[in-house]
Amino acid sequence: MLRAETAVPVRMRRVAVVAPDKALRESLVRIAEAGCVDIDLAGDGGPDVRGSAATRLQRLRTESAQPALSEAPPDLDALERAGRTDLLAGEAQLEERLGSAVRHGTVAALAGWCPETEVGPMAARIAAAGGALVPLRAPRGVDPPTLLTGADASPPAYAARTVRRSFTPLVSTYGTVPYADLDPTMAAGTVYVVMFGLMFGDAGHGLLLVAIAFLLRAGRPRRAAALRPLWPFVAGAGLAATLAGVAYGEFFGPTGVLPVLWLEPLEEPMRLLATAVGLGAVLLALAYAAGIVNRWREGGPAAALYATTGIAGAALYLGLAVVAGYAWLGQAVYGFVGSVIAAVGLALAGVGLFATTAGGPAGAVQTGIQLFDAVVRIGSNVVSFARLAAFGLTHAALGAIVWDGTTALAGRGPVGVVAAVLVFLLGNALAFALEALVAGVQALRLEFYELFSRLFEGEGRPFRPWHLPVEHLTGPVVDAGPPSAGEAAISHAPAGEE
Template sequence: MFRAESVVPVRMSRVAVVAPEPALRETLVRIAEAGCVEIDLAVDGGPAVRGPAASRLQRLRAGPGPAVLSAAPPDLDALEREGRADLLAGEAQLEERLGGAVRHGAVAALAGWCPEAEMEATAARIAGAGGALVPLPTPRGVDPPTLLTGVAEGPPDHRPRTVLRSFTPLVTTYGTVPYADLDPTLPAGIAYVVMFGLMFGDAGHGLLLLALALVLRAGRPRRAAALRPLWPFVAAAGLASALAGLAYGEFFGPTGVLPVLWLAPLDEPTRLLTAAVGLGAVLLALAYGAGIVNRLREGGPAAALYATSGVAGAAVYLGLAALAGSVWLGQAVYGVVGAAVVAVGLAFAGVGAYAGTAGGAGGAVQTGVQLFDAVVRIGSNVVSFARLAAFGLTHAALGAIVWDGTTSLAGRGPAGVAVATLVFLLGNALAFALEALVAGVQALRLEFYELFSRLFETEGRPFSPWRPPVQHLTGPAGGTGASEARATTGRGPVRKEEA
């Protein structure tokens, strides 16, 4: 079921980790096991204080590596002798955080960030060690770190839906969403697969993508196991392609297996082009709506009103759309209304742009250039969606070439049938590979440059919780001769290894 929380980043709380000095280490170990607290590191501009573990790690090897934290204080000399760089790296990280603690008498505290939904469970976890998690007011002028819903981890009732998690790389590849902004993961994923489907419209090829998604879901091949979480994304793209193929009447090309339910791309390219540009216009309007909300959440009504990605830019866009409609429909009244709306939008955008300049004649010239660029960009962005039709036509043309070659060879006896089969298989394999790559890249380009450029004006800071695997030795506490160890995070056992 849809939840309102999925349209905004995970809510963060400013916290302090407080513990008696003797219990601080165990408290931090439990924080690492919880894996959902980002701890502020001391930044004073001076040289870093190197602790015993960090010094031994430097002697052992150069360069950073994976860190494992020992639950009990280890013998650092023994770790160095045995070459346990992973445990030394974990201790070095612990030393860094211990060194950043603020101490008052016998009590120490560290500040950080924690998702609100994880506060209660984390507080209960560290209470067993004598620590406490204390909510703090958010510092003025400091934005919390961003954690998208599709990236969040936690108890079963807080884990993100599989589909949402598979769409998240679309957003994180572009950048980090500011904490105040909307989380566009779900609508961005839907827009992407729709655009991909229009360009890759073939029911046969779409079914192949669905089959590939099922293979990924099964964890095959093993080398691609890291891609398993993306299987819903691949399945959605395959479904969109199959539905577009049904509309086009394409099944491994114009084979006649399916009737044309909407249009045949090669027969009605103008109609397909009009539909592509119309879809682009709708997506841009939605992007402007989200941009207005983001500007309002970031800087209040003034930022939302004067920004070219806010109300001012949306007014220019709608006014230009009305002008285009007046030409298309031959209705002068639409042109008059559109021109008035464009003028109002440019006036507000000019005020916002001029406020960001040094003023004077130079500022006026700079503002004029920015307004001209905004108008040109709107027009070019709308026209850019014509590539949905262009690459859809390319896909259909490749399918037609392969099918024409297949049918021309099939009538030349048994040998011709064999060659025709080979041409059909190899031709479709080549078309599938090339067009899947091209459609994927072009849909990503439209997503980033035409849509995301209106959603985001700044970039946030990603949430980086401290969660090295914690190793519990079954031998003497802190010893290095234990026969077996168990590494855990806050989500349960990770692995067993010989220590």
């Protein structure tokens, strides 16, 4: 069961790393190993501080290995001679943070952000090195960085966390969710797979997608190992397509293997079209509801009231929907009530938009254009969901063409049977590849332009904790003179193999 806190980004705390100069390095090494503190750097995050490790690393003019740190202070000259670009790169990052520290006497401090649940364990970890992690009040006007993935590692949360992680790229590709906003990851992923399924509605093709998902989970093929975390996303899309195919009676086309449980797309296109537009209207209403919550969390009641993605926009949308009900049902009361609601929404949105202009006649003209655009966008966005039906019909039509060709060839003797099998296999492979691409792109377009544009008005900053592997050596790396051939081989071994 999902907890309430999963609907918002991970709660962050502003912290300061405080330590005596002699203990600062060890404290930072422990922070790097834990990987849960996003440390502010000098120069607004730029590499203002270039230490001796960075100079040596640049002098080597070789591609740097994955940065790492040694637990004990290393001899930089020895690292340079040994070609340990991994440790030099790690030391360069460490020097950058040491140089970013604010010092008062013999005490140094660095500010940063840490997930609230990690503050206590991180403070204990640093205390063992002689430092301290001090919670601070968040600076006014500065939003914390955003972390969408939960930190709960308990077994009951594993499945939900795995699914959430597979949906995360869908949101992060659009942008970083502002810290004050709702976390739309699970809702966005669920809506995506539903829309994909409606357009890719074939039980046979859906089951193939599910099979591909389990291959990804098993790490096959090896070239696609980087896609392994996405297997729940692919499985969800395949399951949605399978269920839609069962409803349509499609199994590798209209083969008759499955009965039609709901409608046959090519026989009832208008019913499918009305369903798609109706689903789009519901999704837009939910997007407006989430947008109201986000505007309230970002700027309070006024921001929620006047924003075109807040209450004003929702009222305009509701009013136009009621007017559409009048056009459909012919009841005059719907037209009157809808017009009043839409007028209130337009007035509120106009006030909010005019406040962002320079005022005067030019501001009024600009506001009018923006209001007209808002009305047109609502209509076009609702109609845009008709593509769910259009591409569902396309998929069904391709399946019908392949099946008709297969059955036509199958009755022409042994050669015809072989040709029919080839047509069935190649035709379905082509339809699968083409429609998977089209449905995937179209579902993404609907999510981004019709829905996310109402959820977000700005972009947040991603949480990027400093995290490096640490080599736990028994003593400091010292310069013992030019290494022998065997020592050189050891020195060039990857981190952790020495």
